[in-house]
Amino acid sequence: MSQVFRFCHPIRVRYAEIDGQMIVFNSHYLTYLDIGITEYFRNLGLSFGAPGEKPIFDFALVKTTLEFKGSGSFDDILNIYVRVSKLGNSSFVTNFMIRKEGETEPIVLAESIYAGYDMTTKRSVPIPDQVRKLIETFESTAPVLA
Secondary structure, three states: OOOOOOEEEEEEEOOOHHHHOOOOOOOOOHHHHHHHHHHHHHHOOOOOOOOOOOOOEEEEEEEEEEEEEOOOOOOOOEEEEEEEEEEOEEEEEEEEEEEEEEOOOOEEEEEEEEEEEEOOOOOEEOOHHHHHHHHHHHHOOOOOOO
């Protein structure tokens, strides 16, 4: 997989997301990562379906590591860059970089491991070939953003 970012989704920091230090409270960055991965798959044309409807592919978070290099503040536009850096049989590794709009240095670097998941059996499942192909094609052909 490519070591560059080909997907980015912007968000604006809301007042409810800042803490007493007037910066984004650390746990909100996990929400930002979740928004990023959801929008990444939406960009690939995958939907998670309506409630009660079984999606083509579902996954569960296994592990996340965050490295804080700066902070966001109220009303900042934060760009969430997302890439899938490794595809296993049933799991995949995703890298994230969050930067303030107009800046080149990241404020957060993160890595998450997800596993394909079946809601009915509550067990891991292989990544479907259709989904694997979508990810591989996107990560090798989409324009580089960062």
